[in-house]
Amino acid sequence: MRYINGGCPLSEDEIDAALARQRRNASELGYCMGALVEKATGQVVGVAGMQPLGTTGDLEIGWWLAPRVWGRGYATEAGGAAKSHVFEYLGRKRVVAIIDPPNEPSKRVALRLGLRFERRATGEELGHRLPDIVVDLFGLET
Numbered sequence: 001m002r003y004i005n006g007g008c009p010l011s012e013d014e015i016d017a018a019l020a021r022q023r024r025n026a027s028e029l030g031y032c033m034g035a036l037v038e039k040a041t042g043q044v045v046g047v048a049g050m051q052p053l054g055t056t057g058d059l060e061i062g063w064w065l066a067p068r069v070w071g072r073g074y075a076t077e078a079g080g081a082a083k084s085h086v087f088e089y090l091g092r093k094r095v096v097a098i099i100d101p102p103n104e105p106s107k108r109v110a111l112r113l114g115l116r117f118e119r120r121a122t123g124e125e126l127g128h129r130l131p132d133i134v135v136d137l138f139g140l141e142t
């Protein structure tokens with residue numbers, strides 16, 4: 001959680017709110033951030049998917065993995081699937097990712113997927129529910 005939620009683990013209430021938000025996105029929009037299941041073991045090893053980015057109108061793709069499965073390419077594989085879903089299934093022309101500036105491993109995932117650094121932005125500028133965050137915005141257009 002070092003680079004997520006201002007470095008603070010989510011409280012039980014925040015986890016409930018996050019799950020409710022994703023359930024709402026799944027039913028109202030047809031997509032969400034979801035469980036990432038390792039095929040070989042059937043275990044949940046992370047979270048990946050897509051969600052609207054604040055009030056920008058863009059769709060954000062994201063990846064969180066359990067530390068024990070870092071370094072295997074899973075985030076790149078899942079992020080690539082999310083990117084394809086945004087472009088090919090949802091027919092969007094643009095996809096973005098927001099990353100805490102010091103989070104180098106996550107930036108490498110974004111770059112491997114072809115996204116490029118656009119600018120540093122605050123949550124407030126993006127209409128994000130956390131106005132105080134400062135993130136690097138990566139984007140890719142078809």
Ligand SMILES: CC(C)(COP(=O)(O)OP(=O)(O)OC[C@H]1O[C@@H](n2cnc3c(N)ncnc32)[C@H](O)[C@@H]1OP(=O)(O)O)[C@@H](O)C(=O)NCCC(=O)NCCS
Pocket residue numbers: 001003004062063064065066069070071072073074075076077098099100103105106108109
């Ligand atoms: C961000 C995060 C998902 C990156 O994890 P990761 O394991 O580095 O990313 P991937 O799963 O794509 O694996 C890629 C790494 O595995 C290596 N790798 C090994 N086998 C591979 C394969 N078959 N295919 C692709 N990459 C492979 C790559 O070389 C790469 O290492 P490198 O970046 O040092 O060159 C992880 O650090 C994390 O979950 N952090 C906590 C949550 C978080 O910060 N999420 C992002 C919020 S913006």
